[in-house]
Amino acid sequence: MRNIKTTKAGAKDLFLHFKLPTMLTLLLALSLKGILSFFSSSSDAPLVQATEINNLYQPTYRTSYYDQEIAFWSTKLEDSPEQLTFVLQLASAYEARFSAFAAINDLKEAEDLLTNGLAAATLQRTTFLRALARNYISQHRFQEALILAEEAMSRSDNQLASTYLLFDVMMELGQYENAERLLQKMYTKGGFAYLIRKAKWEDYKGNLAFAIARLEEAKDALDPLNDKTQAIWLYSNLADFYGHQGAVEKAYEHYRMTLALDPGNWYAYKGLAWMAYAHDNNPSMAREMIHQIMRHNDSPDLHLLLAEVFIHEGNKACAADEKETFRLTTATPSYGHMYRISICEMELEKSRKQNALALALAEVRERPTPETYDLLAYAYFHNGSVTAAQEVAMQHVWQKTFEPVAMMHLREIFPYNEEIQTFTKKELAGAAFEIGPVAFADIKF
Numbered sequence: 230m231r232n233i234k235t236t237k238a239g240a241k242d243l244f245l246h247f248k249l250p251t252m253l254t255l256l257l258a259l260s261l262k263g264i265l266s267f268f269s270s271s272s273d274a275p276l277v278q279a280t281e282i283n284n285l286y287q288p289t290y291r292t293s294y295y296d297q298e299i300a301f302w303s304t305k306l307e308d309s310p311e312q313l314t315f316v317l318q319l320a321s322a323y324e325a326r327f328s329a330f331a332a333i334n335d336l337k338e339a340e341d342l343l344t345n346g347l348a349a350a351t352l353q354r355t356t357f358l359r360a361l362a363r364n365y366i367s368q369h370r371f372q373e374a375l376i377l378a379e380e381a382m383s384r385s386d387n388q389l390a391s392t393y394l395l396f397d398v399m400m401e402l403g404q405y406e407n408a409e410r411l412l413q414k415m416y417t418k419g420g421f422a423y424l425i426r427k428a429k430w431e432d433y434k435g436n437l438a439f440a441i442a443r444l445e446e447a448k449d450a451l452d453p454l455n456d457k458t459q460a461i462w463l464y465s466n467l468a469d470f471y472g473h474q475g476a477v478e479k480a481y482e483h484y485r486m487t488l489a490l491d492p493g494n495w496y497a498y499k500g501l502a503w504m505a506y507a508h509d510n511n512p513s514m515a516r517e518m519i520h521q522i523m524r525h526n527d528s529p530d531l532h533l534l535l536a537e538v539f540i541h542e543g544n545k546a547c548a549a550d551e552k553e554t555f556r557l558t559t560a561t562p563s564y565g566h567m568y569r570i571s572i573c574e575m576e577l578e579k580s581r582k583q584n585a586l587a588l589a590l591a592e593v594r595e596r597p598t599p600e601t602y603d604l605l606a607y608a609y610f611h612n613g614s615v616t617a618a619q620e621v622a623m624q625h626v627w628q629k630t631f632e633p634v635a636m637m638h639l640r641e642i643f644p645y646n647e648e649i650q651t652f653t654k655k656e657l658a659g660a661a662f663e664i665g666p667v668a669f670a671d672i673k674f
Contacts, residue, residue, distance in 0.1 A: 234334060270555050276481045277505040279514055283486065287492035288525040295326040313353050314347040317360060324364065329493055333529035333563045340364050356385045359394050371596050389415075393422050400429060403598035420460055425466070432470070435631040442472050446654045453490060461491045468500055475659050477508050491665045492609045495522050499534070508663045512538045529558045529568060541667050566595065599630035607638045618642050633660040637672060 230407040302319035308365060309315060320339040325333035343364055347357040365374035378398045381391040392411055399408040412430055415423045422446040429590060431440035444467050451458040468483035481504060487497035506515035519535045522528075532555040539548035559568040569592050577586035589608040592601045602625035610618035622642050626635055627649065636653040643649040654674055661669045 235461055247286040275509040275511065276477065276507055276512065277501050279517075282485075282498070282501055282523070285488040285492060286498045286521070288495060288498075288522070290493050291329060291613075295322065295329060299326065311348055313346050314356075317341050317353075317356065320346070320360065320364075324367075327367075329495070329589075331526050333527065333561070336364065336367055340368070355381050355386045355391070358384075359390060362398065363608055365399065367452070368407065368565055369569075369596070370565065371398060374398050375402060389418060393426065396426055401435065401598075402596055403601075405433065421456075421463075423449065424450075425463070428466075428470075433630075435476055439468065441467070441474065444470060457490055461487055461494065464490070465497050465500070466495065468497065472500070472504075473663050477504065477662055480504070495526050495528075498522060498533050499531070503534070503665070506538050506541070507662050510666075512542050529555050529564070530571070532558070534569060537665060537667055541665075555616075566591070566628060570604060571602070573608065577608065577611055582608070584613050597625075599626050600632060600635065602626050603630065603632075603635040603638055606642060610638075610642050615642070631656060633657055633664045634668075637664075637668070640672070656674075 239481055244594035291599075297448045299319065299322045302322055303478035306312065306315040306319055321344040323339040323342070326332070327339070342602070343361040347354065347361055349513075350357045357378045362374040362377035362381065365377070366575060367373070375398050378391065378395045382388070382395050384391070393413055396411040399411065405551070410476075412423075412426060415426065416417050416608060424443045426445075428440040428443035431437070431443060439544050444463060448460075448463055448467065451460050451463065464483045468480045468487065471477075471480040471483060480500070484497040484500045484504075488613070491497075498518065502515045502522070505511045515538050516535065516620040519531055519538070522537075523531050532551040536555070539545075539551065555568075556575065558571065558573065569588055571586035573585050573592065576588060586608040589601070589605040593605050595601075596643040602621055604625060606618045606622040609615075609621060617662065619642055620640060627639060633656070636656045639649050640653045640657075657664075657669075657672055658674075
């Protein structure tokens with residue numbers, strides 16, 4: 230489902246700190262084997278069982294915890310405003326609540342705290358640089374994040390943490406050669422942080438099987454009881470990767486493993502909603518699951534997911550309403566350019582071609598990756614600039630990304646190129662689950 234992915238940093242922050250009660254954690258771990266025993270052995274059989282899944286998903290189970298953390302650290306900071314450690318703790322608490330409920334104001338509150346803290350920091354400056362850079366990544370402010378990450382890297386304290394951060398930023402910006410050099414520097418340290426970044430690198434190279442192998446290697450080294458934060462992040466990412474591979478049952482298993490450890494994990498529950506829609510052909514269940522998330526979560530991309538389900542059902546009016554809600558929501562200044570790609574795609578749908586081209590050009594300036602160049606090539610194509618579209622696509626997209634959406638666009642931009650048509654046909658043949666029935670039906674094989 231890569232065509233609907235948005236700000237994953239907000240949804241699945243690797244650096245959040247979860248504190249489940251010890252007994253509950255033990256019970257969840259012990260019951261995991263029993264939970265997984267319900268899985269179907271047939272990839273054609275429906276996987277998502279509403280009762281079981283809804284029993285696992287408890288969207289508000291940590292609401293009071295987040296509120297208490299924010300209240301606690303706010304009081305501490307009010308009593309001792311010079312204590313920068315309290316600033317970091319309060320910012321972290323706001324970001325944790327943002328990850329749980331996607332309220333953009335929480336992310337912006339954290340940004341304000343970290344910005345002010347950075348201005349006052351001396352001994353803790355590097356810590357603030359890294360924290361604010363990750364906040365900017367969540368907001369898709371990658372160029373600003375790069376400046377902070379490079380400064381953090383130039384300082385002597387905790388070089389390894391700064392290396393991880395700089396790698397993450399460079400991958401977001403398409404600076405793959407620089408990122409590879411940093412990856413080589415991490416190799417001698419190994420461990421979880423290296424393996425998950427090695428997996429990201431392999432995925433970028435199109436080596437999905439190798440990427441999954443690296444994540445499985447990381448999983449084998451984890452103890453879900455003692456490494457719960459990492460396990461939650463890893464399980465949900467493995468679910469995504471298995472979904473991209475078309476291994477739907479394994480994706481289902483790992484989303485459920487995520488919910489077993491973190492019942493409030495809306496990202497995993499959304500993945501299961503996609504599964505009900507794209508694998509089980511049960512759009513009514515998918516709609517109900519999406520609405521269940523929406524009751525407690527403000528993530529704008531949920532409206533796009535719901536719109537797609539409505540389109541599949543032939544309900545164009547409701548789909549249009551959801552897209553308009555998305556447009557109005559993301560127009561709020563707090564969102565900045567977090568959803569510029571989705572807005573550009575909507576402008577193309579509505580034949581506002583010049584607006585779409587302007588947005589695509591701006592996105593490439595901010596984040597010059599094969600995926601954003603693909604968007605630019607497609608915008609040129611829809612503006613009638615076929616030569617420009619083909620030049621951009623051949624230089625920056627072809628053989629540089631293997632994302633299904635890019636493959637679909639290449640088929641349109643190069644209708645008479647036999648090599649591209651053959652390659653993209655092969656790549657897309659097994660992408661029905663990943664891109665969903667609406668997009669898959671539009672592919673002309």
